[in-house]
Amino acid sequence: MRWTVLSGVAAWLAAAGLLAACADGTSPANEQRVAMAPISFNEIAGWASDRHAEALASFRRSCPKLTTGPDTKIATDGGFKTITPAEWKQICDSAAVVKAGDDRAARAFFEDNFRPLVVKVPGKFTGYFEPDMRGSRAPSRLFTVPVYRRPTDLSDKPFYTRTEIEQGALKGNGLEIAYVQDPVALFEVQVQGSGRIQLAEGGTINLGFDGSNNRPYTAIGNVLLEMGVFKSKEQATWPAIRDWLKRNPQQAREVMRRNERYIFFRDTKTKGAVGAEGVSLTAQRSMAVDTAFTPYGTPIWIDTVRPVARKPGATESYRRLTIAQDAGTAIQGPARGDIFFGSGRQAADWAGRMNNGGRAIVLVPNKG
Numbered sequence: 001m002r003w004t005v006l007s008g009v010a011a012w013l014a015a016a017g018l019l020a021a022c023a024d025g026t027s028p029a030n031e032q033r034v035a036m037a038p039i040s041f042n043e044i045a046g047w048a049s050d051r052h053a054e055a056l057a058s059f060r061r062s063c064p065k066l067t068t069g070p071d072t073k074i075a076t077d078g079g080f081k082t083i084t085p086a087e088w089k090q091i092c093d094s095a096a097v098v099k100a101g102d103d104r105a106a107r108a109f110f111e112d113n114f115r116p117l118v119v120k121v122p123g124k125f126t127g128y129f130e131p132d133m134r135g136s137r138a139p140s141r142l143f144t145v146p147v148y149r150r151p152t153d154l155s156d157k158p159f160y161t162r163t164e165i166e167q168g169a170l171k172g173n174g175l176e177i178a179y180v181q182d183p184v185a186l187f188e189v190q191v192q193g194s195g196r197i198q199l200a201e202g203g204t205i206n207l208g209f210d211g212s213n214n215r216p217y218t219a220i221g222n223v224l225l226e227m228g229v230f231k232s233k234e235q236a237t238w239p240a241i242r243d244w245l246k247r248n249p250q251q252a253r254e255v256m257r258r259n260e261r262y263i264f265f266r267d268t269k270t271k272g273a274v275g276a277e278g279v280s281l282t283a284q285r286s287m288a289v290d291t292a293f294t295p296y297g298t299p300i301w302i303d304t305v306r307p308v309a310r311k312p313g314a315t316e317s318y319r320r321l322t323i324a325q326d327a328g329t330a331i332q333g334p335a336r337g338d339i340f341f342g343s344g345r346q347a348a349d350w351a352g353r354m355n356n357g358g359r360a361i362v363l364v365p366n367k368g
Helices: 008-015 052-068 085-096 103-113 162-166 183-192 220-227 238-247 249-257 345-353
Strands: 036-038 072-076 079-083 114-119 123-130 132-136 145-148 176-180 194-199 204-212 263-267 286-288 299-307 315-326 336-343 355-365
Touching: 052 085, 052 103, 052 315, 072 355, 085 103, 085 355, 103 114, 123 183, 123 194, 123 299, 123 345, 132 183, 145 183, 145 263, 162 249, 176 183, 176 194, 176 204, 176 263, 183 194, 183 238, 183 249, 220 238, 220 249, 238 249, 299 336, 299 345, 315 336, 315 355, 336 345
Parallel strands: 123 336, 132 194, 286 315
Antiparallel strands: 036 114, 072 079, 114 355, 123 355, 132 176, 145 176, 194 204, 204 263, 286 336, 299 315, 299 355
């Protein structure tokens, strides 16, 4: 599990101190009853026109985990239902025979193997993305900020603070994955939980969460409010915070060090971001959820709105089938989702402005 999958708005709200942060990113596992109601697929607005083959491709990535892992529990209209690996295998075997790109067959697969349940509490949807940094495998005058892998002596006890690490506590231990140019960008990647380094010598490194220093998390938005940089929490958005950090590099270092928590990474050796489930994420099809209610691999229909590209304040209808493949500190509740938008400027723009209500419809396996 990553320190957080808080990215996009969810991450920035946490950094700004507008969301409560938990240590492990999960909700209490007390099987609290969830208000849900049956609905037919024909009643789901937008269902027939979705590209179901994209969602099926994402679902298939979860199958190796679902069919070999432990039993999973999912909230339903009749309480929590247990799904065994054998039951998941039955579903995944059906998924395997659907031809790639066949939307009609993919739609039939979901309709045959799942029953839709509307979550009867208001939905809340944010977004996250995989940020890019410029860097190199070797330090230079341009690339001076080390990105560290997990130390071998890291335990569950408090480790060096962010300040101590940045001042060289780990230097000389061979833990450097790479060196980057922008300390603010690395701080953002640590909040996101993953990212990519575009190497000056060519190629990329995909970073995945691999532990923290077990120090307290401090929201730097609150720090800037105390300093009088912002007059209200409404002003302390992450884009505004990031802009201030970049314009005030000397002060920025000390502000960021007020957050003692430091994140370690691993080179995932993959072509893209990997979620908490341990599978590669699919842009606009993978979603972070509260696994206390919805297990990994569960298809979830979302009905919300998304920011319109390059049009501040404008939104457009956003309805599609997603797959639960990630989790995060601020993702709590049965109708709470954080949508993975991928990488690049467009993904960053969507993620940075995605913070909307809506409706979640959970597809519960009907096998077994």
